[in-house]
Amino acid sequence: MFGACILVIDYSPHEMYIAIDTSTDTASLAIVEEGSIIAESTWRCGQDHTTQLLPALSNLLKQVGLDMKETMGIIIARGPGSYNGLRVGLSTAKGLAFSLEVPLVGISTLEAEAYQQAGRGPQVCAVFNAGRGEIAAAIYQLQGERWRQLLAEHITTLEALCSQVNAPTVFCGEFLPALAGELSSRLGDKAILVSPAGRLRRAGYLAELGLRRLNSRDYDDPATLQPLYLRAPAITIPKHHQ
Secondary structure (H helix, E strand, C coil): CCCCCCCCCCCCCCCEEEEEECCCCEEEEEEEECCEEEEEEEEECCCCHHHHHHHHHHHHHHHCCCCHHHEEEEEEECCCCCHHHHHHHHHHHHHHHHHHCCCEEEECHHHHHHHCCCCCCCEEEEEEEEECCEEEEEEEEEECCEEEEEEEEEEECHHHHHHCCCCCEEEECCCHHHHHHHHHHHHHHHEEECCCHHHCCCHHHHHHHHHHHHHCCCCECCCCCCCCCCCCCCCCCCCCCC
C-alpha cells in the first residue's frame, strides 16, 4: 500500500464486508474477509456508475468465490464528490444494507483519500475539484495510533487553504496535478506532493476506516444517511416561452 501507516484494527473473524466508493469518475470496490482485504478493484468509470457498479461488484465477489449473502456490513464513501456518483453509490449501499439486513457506515471521501497517506508527514490534506475556481479540502493527522481530523471538509480556494497550512503537509487527491505548481510556489518545502500512483483512491483504505466504526458498533441509519455534497446542486430554471 502506498505510504500508509497501517493501524491495528480488531476485525471480526470469518465475516465479509464490502466497501464502495463512487465519489468521482474513479470508482473503487474492496472486499474484506477475516481481517484482510482479499479483493480490490479500482477503475475509471466516468459517469457510468449506474451501469458499471453492480456488475463490477458481482464480478469481484465471483473472483474470490464469495456470495453477496455472506456480507456482514457495508461501507460507503459519502462524499464530497460528483452528484451522480454519490447518488448511485449511496443508493446501492442502502439497498444492500436493507436487503441483507446488515449495518451501514458512511465515511468521508476526503478522509479515505487522506488515510492512504497516513504517516507520510505531520499532516495530510486531501483536495477535490469543487468547480467555480474552488476546491473541497480537509486536513487529517496521525498521532501515534490516533487518526484525527484537524480541518473539517469545506469549500475553499487554494489561496485560503495555503494560508491555513503552517506545517509540512502531504497533499493528495485526483485534482492534485492541476494544483501542484501553485502549491509548490506558495508553500515551498511545506508542500509534499503525492506521486501519480499514490493519487489513485483505493477502497481498501475506505474499508479500514469503516471497519473501525463497524467493530465499535457505530452504525449509520440507512434511512437518514445522506451524501456529503458541501454545496447544493445547481438548479436550472426552465425558460418560459411566450
